[in-house]
Amino acid sequence: MKGATFGEVFAVKEFRVLFGSFVLLVGADGIKMLALSVLVYARTGSPGLSAAAYMAGWLPYIAGGLFLLSLADRMSPRALMVVGELVRAVTCLLLAYAGLPVWGLLVLVLVTGLFSPVFFAARAAMLPEVLPGDAFVLGRSVLNVASAGAQIAGLAVGGAFLAVTGPSGALAATAGLSVVAAVVLRFGLPYRPARGADGRGGAGAVRQTLRVNRRLLADGRVRGLLLAAWLPCVCVAGAEAMVVPYMGGQGQAGVVLAAAAGGMAVGEFAVGRFAAPELRERLSLPLAVLLGVPWLAFAFTPGVVWAAVLAAVAAAGLSYQLGLQRRFVDVVPEEVRGQAFGLQSAGLMTGQAAGAALVGVLGEVIAPSYAIAAAGGAGILVALALAGVLRPARVQLRT
Incomplete structure (x- = not known):
């Protein structure tokens, strides 16, 4: 292709x-x-x-x-x-x-x-x-x-x-x-x-x-792709929601969150520009796993510089969604395409709010650093559980 x-x-x-x-x-x-x-x-x-x-x-x-x-x-x-x-x-x-x-x-x-x-x-x-x-x-x-x-x-x-x-x-x-x-x-x-x-x-x-x-x-193909678009991002939103209490203030937290935004932009650009369509789809699973891995290091309480680097690397993994987009268009009936994209977006917004709330509750029980690491671990488990969707079958990579 x-x-x-x-x-x-x-x-x-x-x-x-x-x-x-x-x-x-x-x-x-x-x-x-x-x-x-x-x-x-x-x-x-x-x-x-x-x-x-x-x-x-x-x-x-x-x-x-x-x-x-x-x-x-x-x-x-x-x-x-x-x-x-x-x-x-x-x-x-x-x-x-x-x-x-x-x-x-x-x-x-x-x-x-x-x-x-x-x-x-x-x-x-x-x-x-x-x-x-x-x-x-x-x-x-x-x-x-x-x-x-x-x-x-x-x-x-x-x-x-x-x-x-x-x-x-x-x-x-x-x-x-x-x-x-x-x-x-x-x-x-x-x-x-x-x-x-x-x-x-x-x-x-x-x-x-x-x-x-x-x-x-009810369509298993659509449902699987929607869950793959939603669930890893729920965990990431939970981790990012804990950055402010972890850093102890808005100033340093702003640096970390800005680094995450930059990492997302770099990841999207690199995968979109330099990965061929087939490779882009094969990268969906490892990139989704990457979303969670760097957050695990917050259990060791990194300072602001390392926290910013880790957040940027994690957010670069959001480019995993590029490997899902063509497949989503293919399986959705054209006459309801607008609603399908709207459902994808609404579920993502709702899930991110829920993820932030859940990890926020966890942060009341354990230290924010451990809550962030837990969110990262959950993200890895979710990505692996969705491996069947994130890893496309060879027949799907058609021209």
Whole structure:
């Protein structure tokens, strides 16, 4: 199987539009959640409510993934993505200037966030249509690298806006970025019809989402690939959730977590760029095991430098997912591809939150260093248990 190149991927205009709007989306979301967290803390002085505000944007993925994902296949993907950006813009302006009480701010973020997995699913499902074959896998690699960079840049830019304009100004800037992304998407992408439109909406969308979710999870091939995408990352999220208490403060923890983001970006780039398609799929199992191995060394309480190195090496293993992407597209029916990608994303978000919570509870019982090592050990066991899925059969490596 001939591998694609980055030049071929970026030569596709539709991908360039998706890439640019995705960078704006990730950066804008980082600014929005940071500004909201600061705004809530300024009003209440409560660290707990501030943390809750920061996480509020991710929580709706659970409900949206369970009940609304069929909309991703029942509406034009361009329209969904544009609406998603406009919803974000209006939400940010309301957060900044509507004078809502703290509970109103959190409710607004939770309610508007219910549709976030639908907007994400529309984008993810469009990618294999724009980039067929191995170019799709390389495109996913590019977006993952961009996501890591945009998160870091979004937090840095958000901090700068907060220092100069305060949280309201930062939220207004986020709204502006969202409007720019909406314009880019509307005029940069051609119209594509919905994959599975049937003319129904409302409660019909909820019923169809539940029905298709059951159908996808009942298929052993789809279920196996979903579990392989979710479970190793659950353990990694648990380990990373313990970094702050392990390091004893935000400063050194930030260094370690930034190193992890950098390691993920390097791993995604290296595997996407230099591994042929067949090799990429064969590397899924060893890379998934790599996710857990470095965290074991935290049992020996490394300092900040070694902790950062270990976190970076572990996060590089996240590139194991590139070897699953083509197979996932192959086994999912095209008419429900949007919902399938949305389910994959929603399960990943939910699992990471659960992993962080579980290891957090463990960290209350044993030292954070041992909790991190335990999460790494669990990651290794999970990867080995999923070896049958992570190691593709020879017949699957077809041209």
